[in-house]
Amino acid sequence: MKINNSIQNLNLGENDLGKNENCIIFLSEAIKLTKSIEKLNLRINDIGTNEKNMIYIKEALKFTKLIKKLNLSNNDLGKNEKNFDNLGKTIKINNSIQNLNIGNNELVKNENNSYYLSEALKINNSILILNIGDNDLGKNEKGMLNLNEALKINNTIKKLDLSLNVFGNNNNGIFYLSEALKVDKSIQQLDLYLNILGDNDNCIFYLKQTLKINNTIRQIYLTGNNLGNNMYILFLIEALKINKSIQQLNFSDYIFGKNQLNLNK
Numbered sequence: 001m002k003i004n005n006s007i008q009n010l011n012l013g014e015n016d017l018g019k020n021e022n023c024i025i026f027l028s029e030a031i032k033l034t035k036s037i038e039k040l041n042l043r044i045n046d047i048g049t050n051e052k053n054m055i056y057i058k059e060a061l062k063f064t065k066l067i068k069k070l071n072l073s074n075n076d077l078g079k080n081e082k083n084f085d086n087l088g089k090t091i092k093i094n095n096s097i098q099n100l101n102i103g104n105n106e107l108v109k110n111e112n113n114s115y116y117l118s119e120a121l122k123i124n125n126s127i128l129i130l131n132i133g134d135n136d137l138g139k140n141e142k143g144m145l146n147l148n149e150a151l152k153i154n155n156t157i158k159k160l161d162l163s164l165n166v167f168g169n170n171n172n173g174i175f176y177l178s179e180a181l182k183v184d185k186s187i188q189q190l191d192l193y194l195n196i197l198g199d200n201d202n203c204i205f206y207l208k209q210t211l212k213i214n215n216t217i218r219q220i221y222l223t224g225n226n227l228g229n230n231m232y233i234l235f236l237i238e239a240l241k242i243n244k245s246i247q248q249l250n251f252s253d254y255i256f257g258k259n260q261l262n263l264n265k
Helices: 021-033 051-063 081-093 111-123 141-153 171-183 201-213 230-242
Strands: 009-011 039-041 069-071 099-101 129-131 159-161 189-191 219-221 248-251 254-256
Touching: 021 051, 051 081, 081 111, 111 141, 141 171, 171 201, 201 230
Parallel strands: 009 039, 039 069, 069 099, 099 129, 129 159, 159 189, 189 219, 219 248
Antiparallel strands: 248 254
16 A cells, blocks of 8 residues: 555554554555555544554644544543544644544543643634534533534634534533534534433523524524424524524424424414
8 A cells, every 4th residue: 555546545443453552563564655545544442542643644634635524433442532632733734634523532531632622723724624522522511612613713614514513411512512603614514413402491592592603503403302282393494484594403303494383474
C-alpha cells in the first residue's frame, strides 16, 4: 500500500488494529506516503486501548491533505483523555477532513475529552458533517456546555448527529444545545434520534423555543423520542408556524412537512 496511489476508499474497520502498536505504525507510515486515500474507516479497532495509537494517527493526518471522511467510531477513545487531546490537535491542523465520525467513544468518561474536542471545533473550518452520537452527552452537563461553546463559534458544520445521547435524562443537556442553536448559523441537519426527549417536558419546550429563533436548520430527526403526547406535537407545530427554514420534521414512523401540518394556513 505504500506505493499504491489508486486506493481512494480504505476500509479497515473491525480488525482490532489498536491491540498491536505496530499495525498502527505501519498504517500511519502508509497514509503518509499514499497520495490517493479520501475515505478512511477505522471503526471498532480498539484504538483507545493504547494512547500511542492516536499519536501515530495524528502524525499521519498532518501529512495527508486528501482524507475527507474519517471514521473513528467505537474505539473507546474516551478511556484516556490523551486520545481526545491528540484528536483535537489533529482537527486543529488538518483542513481536509469534511466528515468526522467519533460516535460511541465514551466522550464523557472524562470532562477533558469534550474540552479538547470543543477547543478544536472552535478553530477547525473544514468539518461539514460531525457524528458524536451514542456518547451519553445527556448524562454529563460539562460535556454539553463544552459543545455549546464550540457550536456558538464554529460556522462550518452543516450536519450534526447527536443521536443516542440520552438528553431526556437531564434538563441541562438539551438546554445547552438549544442555546447554541439559537446562535448557530450553519447547521442544516440535526439528528436527535433516540434521546428519550419525551420523558422530559422541558426538553420539548427548549426545542420549541429554539425552532422559533433558528432559521438555518432544514431537517430534524426526532425518531424514537417518546413523543406520543398531543402537547408535544402542539409545541412543535407552534414553533414551525414561526420557523421559516424547516423543510422536514421526522419522528416516529411519520415525516411531516409544512404542507402536511397545514402550517401555511
